[in-house]
Amino acid sequence: PCSRRVGSVTTTFPRSTPSALGIDARGVSAFLDALESTPDVEPHSIVLLRHGQLAAQGWWAPYAPERVHLLYSLSKSFTAAGVGIAVREGLVDLDATVLSYFPELDADVTDDRSRRIRVRHLLAMASGHREETLDRARAADPHDLVRGFLLTPPDEEPGTVFAYNQPCTYTLAAIVRRVTGGSLVDWLRPRLLDPLGIDDLAWKRDETGAELGFSGCHAPTSAVAALGQLYLQRGVWDGQRILDEDWVDAATSAQVANPDEANPDWSQGYGFQFWMARHGFRGDGAYGQFCVVLPEQDVVLALTGQSLDMQAVLDAAWAHLLPAIAPVDDAAADDAARDTTADDGLEARLAALGLPPVAGSAPTDDAAGSCDATGVVDGVRLAADADGWRVTLDVDGGILSAPVGVGEWRVEGPLAASAAVDADGAVQLDVRFVETPHLLHVRLDVAAGTATSVWATQPLHDGPLTLRRPAD
CATH class of the missing domain: 2.40.128 (Lipocalin)
Structure with missing residues (x-):
């Protein structure tokens, strides 16, 4: 894909139409219908890519394409990319212990399991803790979350159990800062953001000035789509390798089982700061921030929103959008999807999206x-x-x-x-x-x-x- 600036927005993908890319626009419209009508689902934006081209995009006013959107835990996937780049440059070893990057803590961290946590365990949310440690880690050291985390002993051997655990990702960001000597965003800017055409990304920092890593990233929807496309292209962008292929393989396949998660698309295993799903893999964040990658269909779906029922968003994608995508190697099905009338209707709808204003009479x-x-x-x-x-x-x-x-x-x-x-x-x-x-x-x-x-x-x-x- 190429990058080009249009006004104040960097458009990272050549535009096409759904039918030209083997997508039935009626299925995209049905997906929009579902998003707009399902209780506890409120969409803010959608970007749909196939074959590295833009099939559809839209923002529900007052949300707009040039604006960043808080990504919550989808931030984790950007942090992981920073780790992957550091691995490629020889600055981080996945099999090194976490403690080895913080030698000043060596005397403080005496628990054997804590000392055996490796970088790859952090990436896989498999530090050995059975549940979230954020509050306990903060209590253990209110001023140094990495130290507080390492002072919170794992319940099991690292690598054996899954627990969604914010300090794992915070520590990954801290490792990147430690080995690069700068901020996480400074590290990502020339190595990830600039090549992908992401010209606006900001990160909430804690009282020490460190990016949260596990949350707090603000970026436009196009940036979410670009990150997904990079992984879909197995780490290569415009002929430049950004992430190693074996990194992409590991990040996007189950590194630890998580069958106890309640929802079906959250219990398919976890990679390196990506969830495995019933279809493809994804990064996601609270209230409906999604980067869904479907390798079999050569598709990336980026969404933002204010949705309490995130499983319903994915259910709608599988029910309406997925069946509308012709198989990559099925020319007949691809031709059948070419409904330019539906394309035109979808384009008009996407251009007019909006969240309803408050209903009632005008104030006097x-x-x-x-x-x-x-x-x-x-x-x-x-x-x-x-x-x-x-x-x-x-x-x-x-x-x-x-x-x-x-x-x-x-x-x-x-x-x-x-x-x-x-x-x-x-x-x-x-x-x-x-x-x-x-x-x-x-x-x-x-x-x-x-x-x-x-x-x-x-x-x-x-x-x-x-x-x-x-x-x-």
């Missing part, structure tokens, strides 16, 4: 006012200005302000807002943090002097003032 002058609030924010003020309405939120000792759309979303910076008056005369106000999955519901009743605020989905490591792209 008596809706303006301010109140103390309960819930997420401390106070709400709604006022008319020359351009319409504006909301101001007092929260966490700071101020958030955004224009408010009526019957639409209005966007300013990292916020989008929409409002309407409900049957009781109160203003229902939705504020979206459009560089993240999250939505805040606010209800303001000036006549009663009350206001409430509640998250649609709970942010995992940020408050309202930091739900945005981190500063570089």
Whole structure:
């Protein structure tokens, strides 16, 4: 694939149409129908690639292609790529002990199993712990998460059991920083991001200035698709090898069994910061951030969203999208998928995607006012200005302000807002943090002097003032 800049967005893939790539556009439309109608599923973006070309893409307004989106645990797959590049350059040995990269901790870490954890065990979430260690590791050392993790003894021999474990990935990022002498993003920029045409990626850092590694990466949907395409192409991009082929093989195959996971697409085994699935493999993050790679179909599907039911998203892909993809070597089926009328309809639909604004009647002058609030924010003020309405939120000792759309979303910076008056005369106000999955519901009743605020989905490591792209 080639990279080219279009306006402020780097487009990494040559454009095509679904039918030209052996995809029935009606199946893509059915997939969109499912995403938009399934309870606890809210899509924000989709990028669909086949044969390294763009079959379909769309963003549900107020989300937009040039914006980054918080990826939550899909960040792990970017961290792992940094490790893979360091392995290729001879800086990291998968079979070296983790402790060997932190010799200053040698005297502190006395548990034999902790001392036997290897880099490959971190990658496979197979450190020997039976469950998440983040809270215990932080308690063991509030200032050094790597030390706290290594001071938390594994329950079993490393490599023998799976447990989704944030400090494993944090430690991987710390190893990359240790062997390269810089930040994880600094390491990735010339070696991964620039070659793949990813011109905007930022990472939340902890109080020590270190990238979280396991979460906190903000990137556009096109970056997610590009990472998937790199793995689909077995580590080669534009003729340049970025990841070794044996790394790709290991990362995208089961390194440890995880049959006890509840959902079917989470119990097929785990690779190197990738989940194996009923079809292909994927990276994913909380609330519906997905990088799905289907090698048999030569397809990459990148999605962002605010979805509590992530299994439903994959169920919809398997039910509607997968059957619409003609086999790679089946020319007859490929020809049968060539429905240009459906292509045109899908393209028009993708161009007009949007999340519904708040429904109800338009606010009138008596809706303006301010109140103390309960819930997420401390106070709400709604006022008319020359351009319409504006909301101001007092929260966490700071101020958030955004224009408010009526019957639409209005966007300013990292916020989008929409409002309407409900049957009781109160203003229902939705504020979206459009560089993240999250939505805040606010209800303001000036006549009663009350206001409430509640998250649609709970942010995992940020408050309202930091739900945005981190500063570089």
